[in-house]
Amino acid sequence: MELTIRIPDHTAAIFDYLQKGLFISSNSTNEDVRDLYDIIDDDFEALSIYFAQIGYTLERGNEYFYFSRTEPRVTLEQKILRAYYWIDVLDLFKTYDETFGPGYRFQPEQILVEANINVMLQNKLDGIRKHFSDKDVRKEVLDNMIRQLTRDSFLELENEKNNTYKVMSSWNYLERLIESINIYDDSQDDEKPE
Structure with a gap:
């Protein structure tokens, strides 16, 4: 049995933003960032599974999201x-x-x-x-x-x-x-x- 997950329309925009090492905060002054926050909040589980497939861990903080990587990148x-x-x-x-x-x-x-x-x-x-x-x-x-x-x-x-x-x-x-x-x-x- 194959698991089907629904990926939100703005997944590419979320990835582009987070892969730069930035945070998506709920209280951003930028409406587009707040919209990305809401999308992630609504579809966190599906996005977590999706991003894990390409080596990124979607992390949830207190009113913010960010990526962490499983491989060591710095000493x-x-x-x-x-x-x-x-x-x-x-x-x-x-x-x-x-x-x-x-x-x-x-x-x-x-x-x-x-x-x-x-x-x-x-x-x-x-x-x-x-x-x-x-x-x-x-x-x-x-x-x-x-x-x-x-x-x-x-x-x-x-x-x-x-x-x-x-x-x-x-x-x-x-x-x-x-x-x-x-x-x-x-x-x-x-x-x-x-």
Whole structure:
């Protein structure tokens, strides 16, 4: 007996978008992306089976979708360096505002103004320089980071006129990634009961 699955009409568009390493978030400012989200949400099982046949795993997050690959594509060292970067990025934005997350709206200029009066935020922003160029000034570092986050579909420029960005649901992926890091505290082993 052969199993027949119904493949949605926009499967090619979904594949083209996700295979670039991007996320499809439910709260995207782009109506086409939100439509793709709805299509995937409605036909997740069929699309999962379909994409698995060509070596992609369709993953569901908290209000976002993405592809993962079964084969290793980067070295362990590259993954660790990338994780350091994401930790620094999340740390910077949570230092700026603890409520920073999906749906949050901000203007990069606000972060720079806050960094002028908040030494901890200044230090976090200066620490991110190591991921770009040590010669860059804070504004360039922040602009580069926001450009990268937008390119990776974690942020979207919501209003070009006043330079307002919106945090996508895919931000949950970064938070989940960082939360999944377990740090073993070996100092507990040194404590022996008397």
